[in-house]
Amino acid sequence: DSGVTQTPKHLITATGQRVTLRCSPRSGDLSVYWYQQSLDQGLQFLIQYYNGEERAKGNILERFSAQQFPDLHSELNLSSLELGDSALYFCASSVDGTAYEQYFGPGTRLTVT
């Protein structure tokens, strides 16, 4: 158990819908990262937050957005969902803003039908 929690575990929704994925980092970790894992794209970095502020952005679509709240939990919002958005979404956390040793949550499996 990494100490990072993600909810929900599974999510099934229809195209065009909007969903919110939630992540709670390990106690004491200030930085949260979101990754997407799909069969065709592999594991891709989406976005990083550090102590409430956006720190780095990767291959995140404009339809996706994220935020980190004062209690350090983070939410990833996915809107206007397409079939191709079906994937595993992982959240990871680290003590500070560097990428050294990230702790991954169990992931949310999103299925868009």
Add this chain to the structure above:
Amino acid sequence: SQQGEEDPQALSIQEGENATMNCSYKTSINNLQWYRQNSGRGLVHLILIRSNEREKHSGRLRVTLDTSKKSSSLLITASRAADTASYFCATTWNAGNMLTFGGGTRLMVKP
């Protein structure tokens, strides 16, 4: 596109044998890390090697890094059935904050 490519994509060995996985990357890096992922689950950090290091050990794991060839290898000695998983290399580079993952090697260790 992914920073790293891993080789082989899949590896099947008997318990007790050694498993070697290779990773190549494209740009200069700050460090290279290896992660393990059990089927459909989260990733677990295994080991980190900095760009100025050539070799590192952790238990049954040995990692080498050749920055001139932009490649790394992960050796798992005396493998066990519980080592069955996918193994990913990940690099951090100029931006420093994000991990860029390779495609992974699926390792199966038969009892």
